Amino acid sequence: MADAIPQQALARAVRAAFGAGARIVAAEPLFGDASSRRYVRLRLADGGAPPTVVAMLLGADRFPLGSDELGERAASDELPFANVARYLAARGFAVPTIHRDASASDSLLLLEDIGDTTLWAAASARPADARPLFEAAVDLLAAFQVAGAHHPDPSCLAFRRRFDGRLARWELEHFVEHGIETRHGRSLAADERAGLLAALDLLARPFEQGAPVLVHRDFMAWNLHLRDGRLHLIDFQDALLGPDAYDLAALLTDRTTGTLVTPAFEAELIRRFVRARAAAALPVEGDLAARYRLCALHRALKVIGRFHYLERVLGKPGYLAYLPGVYAVARRMLAALPELESVRSRLAAHVPELT
Numbered sequence: 263m264a265d266a267i268p269q270q271a272l273a274r275a276v277r278a279a280f281g282a283g284a285r286i287v288a289a290e291p292l293f294g295d296a297s298s299r300r301y302v303r304l305r306l307a308d309g310g311a312p313p314t315v316v317a318m319l320l321g322a323d324r325f326p327l328g329s330d331e332l333g334e335r336a337a338s339d340e341l342p343f344a345n346v347a348r349y350l351a352a353r354g355f356a357v358p359t360i361h362r363d364a365s366a367s368d369s370l371l372l373l374e375d376i377g378d379t380t381l382w383a384a385a386s387a388r389p390a391d392a393r394p395l396f397e398a399a400v401d402l403l404a405a406f407q408v409a410g411a412h413h414p415d416p417s418c419l420a421f422r423r424r425f426d427g428r429l430a431r432w433e434l435e436h437f438v439e440h441g442i443e444t445r446h447g448r449s450l451a452a453d454e455r456a457g458l459l460a461a462l463d464l465l466a467r468p469f470e471q472g473a474p475v476l477v478h479r480d481f482m483a484w485n486l487h488l489r490d491g492r493l494h495l496i497d498f499q500d501a502l503l504g505p506d507a508y509d510l511a512a513l514l515t516d517r518t519t520g521t522l523v524t525p526a527f528e529a530e531l532i533r534r535f536v537r538a539r540a541a542a543a544l545p546v547e548g549d550l551a552a553r554y555r556l557c558a559l560h561r562a563l564k565v566i567g568r569f570h571y572l573e574r575v576l577g578k579p580g581y582l583a584y585l586p587g588v589y590a591v592a593r594r595m596l597a598a599l600p601e602l603e604s605v606r607s608r609l610a611a612h613v614p615e616l617t
Contacts, residue, residue, distance in 0.1 A: 324567040
């Protein structure tokens with residue numbers, strides 16, 4: 263049974279945000295994400311309120327990068343979403359306005375309603391628009407990294423957290439634990455597990471080398487909303503410092519992206535990203551293409567483990583249906599990484615879809 267919508271708490275937040283006369287006339291649950299957060303669109307009346315707002319109902323992962331990943335809690339009780347939103351808005355990025363932060367009292371936020379049109383939805387509905395939309399997304403990503411490099415802010419949580427080798431290896435362990443062990447209902451022998459993780463350790467290289475940049479961590483076509491001709495960022499609460507290729511790989515190798523972004527267009531977009539960074543006095547260093555492939559494979563394996571965890575451990579149905587596209591990305595990246603030839607057969611023994 264779905265959790266009930268906290269009507270009284272929402273009504274309090276609406277009145278606090280828009281005045282005593284503001285009231286909710288309808289509440290519509292929205293499709294959520296892979297966290298314990300939920301979203302509800304509220305239709306409002308009176309009090310000078312906007313016609314609609316979106317309520318973010320917080321769950322157990324109020325601080326999503328908690329002890330299980332970073333090994334520490336943020337040195338602040340402020341909600342990461344609100345903290346990072348303030349930085350991004352100050353730098354001119356389009357993010358939802360926070361109408362009311364009731365996270366401490368009622369575990370919710372009232373956000374500006376930026377609509378339901380994601381980059382993916384817009385590009386799918388009008389394939390002719392896919393090229394300019396993905397070009398705009400790449401330009402936005404370059405601007406995101408440039409802002410982080412030229413305007414670091416220690417008051418923003420993103421600049422106090424690192425997507426480093428330790429976190430990269432944690433995600434590889436998560437893949438083995440759930441993408442293999444949970445999937446098959448048995449633990450690997452200790453030597454097999456250790457050997458597999460050692461073989462995959464090459465994927466942690468981009469997270470330990472080079473100058474880190476501001477990373478959204480889930481910069482994909484489902485987390486970019488198109489409104490009034492401009493791309494808006496959402497789901498940025500996990501932002502941190504990490505490899506320059508990570509968000510680019512997330513955008514261009516998501517499970518569905520291949521139906522709109524051909525390999526030739528992918529190569530064009532990578533070159534466009536390099537030019538945009540150089541034009542903003544933040545040139546890309548070293549072999550971006552190599553880092554891109556490693557990050558793309560790392561992310562695909564992380565997602566495979568994550569989706570098995572969501573479905574088999576947390577009991578959230580539907581995620582395994584997304585895996586064929588993720589397996590396809592992983593196969594493509596394995597084929598492009600001859601240095602991982604020795605691990606391919608070892609992986610395929612447990613994940614036959616990677617053959």
